[in-house]
Amino acid sequence: xxxxxxxxxxxxxxxxxxxxxxxxxxxxxxxxxxxxxxxxxxxxxxxxxxxxxxxxxxxxxxxxxxxxxxxxxxxxxxxxxxxxxxxxxxxxxxxxxxxxxxxxxxxxxxxxxxxxxxxxxxxxxxxxxxxxxxxxxxxxxxxxxxxxxxxxxxxxxxxxxxxxxxxxxxxxxxxxxxxxxxxxxxxxxxxxxxxxxxxxxxxxxxxxxxxxxxxxxxxxxxxxxxxxxxxxxxxxxxxxxxxxxxxxxxxxxxxxxxxxxxxxxxxxxxxxxxx
Numbered sequence: 374x375x376x377x378x379x380x381x382x383x384x385x386x387x388x389x390x391x392x393x394x395x396x397x398x399x400x401x402x403x404x405x406x407x408x409x410x411x412x413x414x415x416x417x418x419x420x421x422x423x424x425x426x427x428x429x430x431x432x433x434x435x436x437x438x439x440x441x442x443x444x445x446x447x448x449x450x451x452x453x454x455x456x457x458x459x460x461x462x463x464x465x466x467x468x469x470x471x472x473x474x475x476x477x478x479x480x481x482x483x484x485x486x487x488x489x490x491x492x493x494x495x496x497x498x499x500x501x502x503x504x505x506x507x508x509x510x511x512x513x514x515x516x517x518x519x520x521x522x523x524x525x526x527x528x529x530x531x532x533x534x535x536x537x538x539x540x541x542x543x544x545x546x547x548x549x550x551x552x553x554x555x556x557x558x559x560x561x562x563x564x565x566x567x568x569x570x571x572x573x574x575x576x577x578x579x580x581x582x583x584x585x586x587x588x589x590x591x592x593x594x595x596x597x598x599x600x601x602x603x604x605x606x607x608x609x610x611x612x613x614x615x616x617x618x619x620x621x622x623x624x625x626x627x628x629x630x631x632x633x634x635x636x637x638x639x640x641x642x643x644x645x646x647x648x
Contacts, residue, residue, distance in 0.1 A: 394431065395448045398423050403447060406488060407439060421447055422487050428528065428535040430454045430484075434491050458494070459485045460533035461504035469511060472526030472538035479541035480525060502603060502613055507534055509605045512577070520570035522590070522600045542590040542598055549591050550647035558595050560644045564637070567597045571633050574605070580628045581605050582612060584636040585620040586643060604628075 403423050410417040419439050422432045433450035435442060463469065472480075483506075486499035493499050507527050514524040523540035549555050567589065574581055581588075582604040590598045604615045606628040615625055615632070622635045 428530040470526035481541040483537040546586040546589040585617045
């Protein structure tokens with residue numbers, strides 16, 4: 374079912390209920406991100422957001438430096454994002470797995486593109502990307518693979534999908550490379566497990582399209598877990614985003630199994646000498 378037209382954050386007035394939410398916001402329940410100017414090695418601007426218990430999202434942006442911001446500055450800049458801009462409608466023709474809020478184990482809640490919302494607001498990008506990934510995770514989870522991130526389901530509110538709920542792991546491969554235990558990884562077994570996960574995807578007609586050390590996590594036994602299926606699509610499908618610089622042979626815009634082969638080969642070299 375198609376979503377309604379996008380709405381700007383400024384289209385929603387700050388009523389009494391919203392004012393109450395904003396007054397309860399503190400630095401402890403606010404996610405703050407800095408956009409960095411790589412050329413000058415200085416912060417360019419900051420973005421920040423808050424998600425309520427009812428999955429309502431408040432987003433703000435400022436050119437002030439993070440250390441100059443007061444809690445009142447944050448509260449005054451925050452505006453509610455309309456659900457229709459970032460949350461896709463629950464498809465009428467698809468039965469989704471609904472995640473419990475008390476999963477009984479550590480979980481990771483993946484929300485719709487809030488880390489880069491300032492670059493996509495006013496568009497349907499975040500909404501459609503979330504729906505695409507949910508549908509892919511629903512397909513993959515029909516036959517769970519031990520080296521693919523476990524999908525608990527999704528959260529829904531007000532007839533819309535609001536988040537993907539996944540099993541939480543402690544380290545990405547990049548992070549674990551700084552850990553003394555990294556040198557104990559059995560590279561052959563590690564790659565064999567990862568190749569098994571990719572072969573499973575290919576067998577059901579999917580390519581991941583963004584394999585790199587940031588998208589691989591580790592279980593307690595140092596086995597790999599493939600994550601981030603935002604670029605995973607059936608072979609030949611046009612992609613919204615694809616590949617990570619340095620981990621693809623060339624730029625691409627469609628989903629193909631070849632896009633997974635190159636990073637798997639490169640990963641063997643990277644594991645010997647992480648960079």
